[in-house]
Amino acid sequence: MTDDAAQGLETKPSEATAKTATAELIDLAKTVGIALLIALVVRVILFQPYTIPSESMEPGLLKGDYIVITKFDYGWSRFSIPFGPPLPKGRLFGRDPRRGDVAVFQLPRDTSVAYIKRIIGLPGDRVQVRNGVVFVNGKAIPRVQAGPTQDPGMIGLTVMRERETKADGKSYMTFDQGPGHPGDDTGVYVVPAGMYFAMGDNRDNSLDSRWPSSVGVGFIPAENLAGKARIVMVSWNDGASIFKPWTWLDLRWNRLLKGVG
Template sequence: MTHSPNAAAEAPPIASSLREIREIGVTLATALILAMAIRILLFQPFTIPSSSMEPGLVTGDYIVVSKYAYGWSRASLPFNPPLPDGRLLGGQPERGDVVVFRRPHDPDQVWIKRVIGLPGDTVQVRMGQVFVNGRMIRQTPLQMVSDHDAPQRRVLEVRETLASSKTYVAYDGGPDQPGDDTPIYRVPAGQYFMMGDNRDNSLDSRWPADLGVGLLPAGNIVGRAEIVAASWKPGAGLFKPWTWLNLQWGRFLKPIR
């Protein structure tokens, strides 16, 4: 049997092309697996959808969350699979940490707030002042500013300083606001009391679970918010190419305090 010169000439390029396609496929699959492993085990990005954590975090911020900071639970995994409760490895949140979590009343919703009360603490708000274990969190008034996401609203910037010396800036919308006066909450073991920094525009642990957060079970925690990687102005979106450059340039690579 004889072979045509053309068939002999064409065979090597076809084999070479198939080998290249296979190598590209293996490379893409490896990259995808690595990216998923990093997303599940180490870091995951989230976009801030609301104003409840102003002024530190604003609508459109694209943040990076550390998953290994507190270990892993089913809330850390995609789609919140029906696994046993509890956390694997990792430490415990500290008072003042900014935490991403699955809302207890609706785990499909991912929210972000600041840890104010730890297991065993008592928390109360009186006339807008936050008391933890009977001691007031020290507040230092700074200046009146326009709310970042609602410039028509004037708010007072207040620096809060915890007993650990951790400090951050919150918004105070004025006296006699809903949530300015609460009963004493006792935080049970394995749960946390969460509050938004935009104190008069945040549904958090001051509100019952069907309206806000209620007390947050440790198993609902996704991870600790670490850094604002980038930020887009409200209205920008992945499927709106003309908005991709509507950036808030001053918020790139901003550590989350």
């Protein structure tokens, strides 16, 4: 065998190895691409996770709750897609939320920020708060005192639990710090077409639709709705952080898989 022939034989295994490695990289890229596409489709069309950043929805939702929302309840808009690309306004298969839904939406004055509140008023509704009682179209949302408790987000603060009942008969708990707080007495808000009015369940510790969009939420455009809050997947105590591995299991175990009402 000549030297040239021997050298040719010697290069074949290395060429085969290179081709195999290239093929494996291509297969890996395809697998990762498909996985990312599936994740994007699920995130845009079906579900999306959020972490509750504040105490405004206590007692139903606590700071540190990791929740999942469903996207299909209200239809889809450009805010259903990550980073809210500049697509045409409006919603695809848009549907009104129900009064009493807990909804996630993009803040009108800064759509990079997500808020979560309870939907109180639909387009055309007249909403007013009198002495802490919420009226919709002249009719008070039924509520009954359920006794005092400690606010879990503010050590030493005693609040009154108030159980409010929705039109479908289901109820939820709110917190009230007592009379005389900002937002306890308001004028009448007439909800414009294509807009919604929302409030936090922690009534005296929530910037919501009672305040204009320049400082609070104001009216919420339909296209800003991201979805309906459904379930608390897991909940971390204050102080837990993704950057502190020793706190990862510092959980509120009684809140695992807790429904959002």
